[in-house]
Amino acid sequence: MKVKMLLAVFLLLAICSNSYAQDTTAEGDTTAISVDSLRLPAPPGNLSGRDKPNDHGHAIILDWELSPDDGGGSNSVLRYDIYKWVPQLMLDINLVRDSIIIIQKIIRKTTDGIEEGSQADSMLKVFSKFSKDELFDIRNRLTDHIKAENEGLAEASKSYPENGAWLFIDKKPSGTKTFDHIGSKEFKSKGFVPDYADLYYRVDAVTITGAKASSEIFGPIQSSGQWYNTYRTPVVFSVFLFTILTVFYVMRAKQGADLYVRPLGGIEAVDDAIGRATEMGRPILYVLGLGSAADIATIASFTILGRVAKKVAEYQTELLVPTYDPIVMTVAQEVVKSAYLDAGRPDAYKEDTVHFVTQSQFAYVAAVNGIMLRELPATNVYMGKFFAESLILAETGALAGSIQISGTDEIAQIPFFIVACDYTLIGEELYAASAYLGKDPVLLGSLKAQDYAKAAIIILAVIGVIVAQFDFGHYYVDLFEVVN
Amino acid sequence: MEFSDFLWMTCGIFLTLATFSFLYKDNPFYKFAEHLVVGVSAGFFVVVLWHGTLVPNLFQKLEDGDWYMLWLNSSEWWYIIPALLGVLMWTRFSKEYSWVSRWPMGLYIGISTGIAIPLEMSNRVNKQLHAMMIEIDWANFFGGNILSTTSGFAQLLIFVGAIAALIYFFFSKEHKGLFGGVATFGIWILMIGFGASFGYTVMARVSLFINRMQDTKDWGIAAFNNAEVVNPHYGAQYQIVFWLLVLFVVGYIINEIVSHLKSKQV
Numbered sequence: 001m002k003v004k005m006l007l008a009v010f011l012l013l014a015i016c017s018n019s020y021a022q023d024t025t026a027e028g029d030t031t032a033i034s035v036d037s038l039r040l041p042a043p044p045g046n047l048s049g050r051d052k053p054n055d056h057g058h059a060i061i062l063d064w065e066l067s068p069d070d071g072g073g074s075n076s077v078l079r080y081d082i083y084k085w086v087p088q089l090m091l092d093i094n095l096v097r098d099s100i101i102i103i104q105k106i107i108r109k110t111t112d113g114i115e116e117g118s119q120a121d122s123m124l125k126v127f128s129k130f131s132k133d134e135l136f137d138i139r140n141r142l143t144d145h146i147k148a149e150n151e152g153l154a155e156a157s158k159s160y161p162e163n164g165a166w167l168f169i170d171k172k173p174s175g176t177k178t179f180d181h182i183g184s185k186e187f188k189s190k191g192f193v194p195d196y197a198d199l200y201y202r203v204d205a206v207t208i209t210g211a212k213a214s215s216e217i218f219g220p221i222q223s224s225g226q227w228y229n230t231y232r233t234p235v236v237f238s239v240f241l242f243t244i245l246t247v248f249y250v251m252r253a254k255q256g257a258d259l260y261v262r263p264l265g266g267i268e269a270v271d272d273a274i275g276r277a278t279e280m281g282r283p284i285l286y287v288l289g290l291g292s293a294a295d296i297a298t299i300a301s302f303t304i305l306g307r308v309a310k311k312v313a314e315y316q317t318e319l320l321v322p323t324y325d326p327i328v329m330t331v332a333q334e335v336v337k338s339a340y341l342d343a344g345r346p347d348a349y350k351e352d353t354v355h356f357v358t359q360s361q362f363a364y365v366a367a368v369n370g371i372m373l374r375e376l377p378a379t380n381v382y383m384g385k386f387f388a389e390s391l392i393l394a395e396t397g398a399l400a401g402s403i404q405i406s407g408t409d410e411i412a413q414i415p416f417f418i419v420a421c422d423y424t425l426i427g428e429e430l431y432a433a434s435a436y437l438g439k440d441p442v443l444l445g446s447l448k449a450q451d452y453a454k455a456a457i458i459i460l461a462v463i464g465v466i467v468a469q470f471d472f473g474h475y476y477v478d479l480f481e482v483v484n
Numbered sequence: 485m486e487f488s489d490f491l492w493m494t495c496g497i498f499l500t501l502a503t504f505s506f507l508y509k510d511n512p513f514y515k516f517a518e519h520l521v522v523g524v525s526a527g528f529f530v531v532v533l534w535h536g537t538l539v540p541n542l543f544q545k546l547e548d549g550d551w552y553m554l555w556l557n558s559s560e561w562w563y564i565i566p567a568l569l570g571v572l573m574w575t576r577f578s579k580e581y582s583w584v585s586r587w588p589m590g591l592y593i594g595i596s597t598g599i600a601i602p603l604e605m606s607n608r609v610n611k612q613l614h615a616m617m618i619e620i621d622w623a624n625f626f627g628g629n630i631l632s633t634t635s636g637f638a639q640l641l642i643f644v645g646a647i648a649a650l651i652y653f654f655f656s657k658e659h660k661g662l663f664g665g666v667a668t669f670g671i672w673i674l675m676i677g678f679g680a681s682f683g684y685t686v687m688a689r690v691s692l693f694i695n696r697m698q699d700t701k702d703w704g705i706a707a708f709n710n711a712e713v714v715n716p717h718y719g720a721q722y723q724i725v726f727w728l729l730v731l732f733v734v735g736y737i738i739n740e741i742v743s744h745l746k747s748k749q750v
Contacts, residue, residue, distance in 0.1 A: 480617065
């Protein structure tokens, strides 16, 4: 087996060295620049580069001055081609990467994207002779090989301009003066750009006939990652201040301070709606929407569900909770089960109270509509994240004669709930409702913190608009800017 | 259009009509369409999750390991950890050990919340706050189009509206007096926005309806071979299928009218 493997690696390297020769002529373009019979364009000037700030590394920003023939002169420049010099070692690594991809294809019994007679096809033929276990072994050895070789890239790049070639990276239309070379951080990826290795770039101005003129070569430059993204400093401060406010008010709530929250119409109606369902002997339908368990609206909805389920357990009414997401279903089951336990009626809890329907949006709507018309619930509660289905659900509920209470933070869906439901919690009222109903110090405290954070935002915004009218205003306004 | 394509199109038209029949009342055709779409989508998503999630993100990562070694000899053995967390979710089937399923859930919600908080703070608070602090164009206050966002008046209105809407969402104080007045102005601003959004979305829905009607028209054209490009495979079977569906729909409508009249007589 070892002999076979060695043979494979030998063949691979033979193909690699052969294909390298093809590569350098095809896209390597070492020093030869195509000389067209027509006039060459003037080259781009003053090529410079810098490490991309506030990133995870592996990226360089290039800037250059437009060729005089771009927008002026003969106006013949069509595009700019960007090239990077890479050491021979990197070219070898790229070919080993290609062979790993071929091995993966053989293991997964697919030949997609491999043309007959191509270099990839010859590799495929070589590796097809091996058993699956041998292929796994070769693949893992080659992966280790790449990993080890990558560590030598920084050293190999010092050999510039010897023992390497220019690789085409990208092209940009005329008029472009900057390019972000965002490489991959994955050493297994072909677009991998090593950090702390010397990088050299050049930019070619290209005319419609293919005539090219190269800029001066820029380099060496190295990319590196930063631990702290200074562009996000305003976010850090905001989160920090909000955390302090939250902790302060949660502690106050725990100490028994009377924290006032104004009554919310929609929430006051929940108790009445449960009473109505009990009197009519009909179930309550609770829809958590299409959000995942990590969506803030869904998390707020869990709290409201807990409250509704507790009341339902006390009044011995039936509760129906059809769900869209399996994780949401699991969490909702826990919430409802705990609520029945709190109400002292664990025996009344049924596993299928909360059930999964499907993860297809309109199929879910069709199923919930069916439940509404067949079970005729007295009350429909829609709390969570909703999308295009909101009006269909709310209209059907109105058709079935149910009392409807809704709440969502999806701005585009609120209008539909407003027109078709009896009570609607708009945006943040949904979060407030969960705190209002729960009366839990943590939730009440965080609601208070949100209120005072809003007050702070209003004050900061008013000051911002006033100072923005003056020349010095940008010093203040820029403090709040978050750059992507 | 081949006859097989025409049959699929007829199927689509039938399901469209079955779904629209819900506007009249719940009926067996709507039930059929509903159960079909729920069943098909559930099956479809099982396949999508299997091939799109489990195979590339788990099975292919552990494919060089051996089952009798519990895939620990795989080159990317650490993928066993999320797999195990997923398996823990199945403890929900046991009454005794269902509490274990809270671990993966806790991890999932914890990680998601950790990612969401800075993102929400950045997108919904910091960026919005920064965008509010604009230099109002006093020189062009009423000039040009007054409601254009470039006019000073519109800029001021947006700012005041945003502040008033924020005040509406202040829960620690009752909406009374001046504070209540500003909050009412805030909710008016919100309602104007919701109205515009409602109209916009209804228009989009109407365009979907028009699309279905156009499909129905195309179906009729295909049934009678009236398209600009004549179908060389056309035969009587196209019209038979067309009239069968029409007969079916008309029959159902007559049946409903008769049932309705009978129930009135009783």
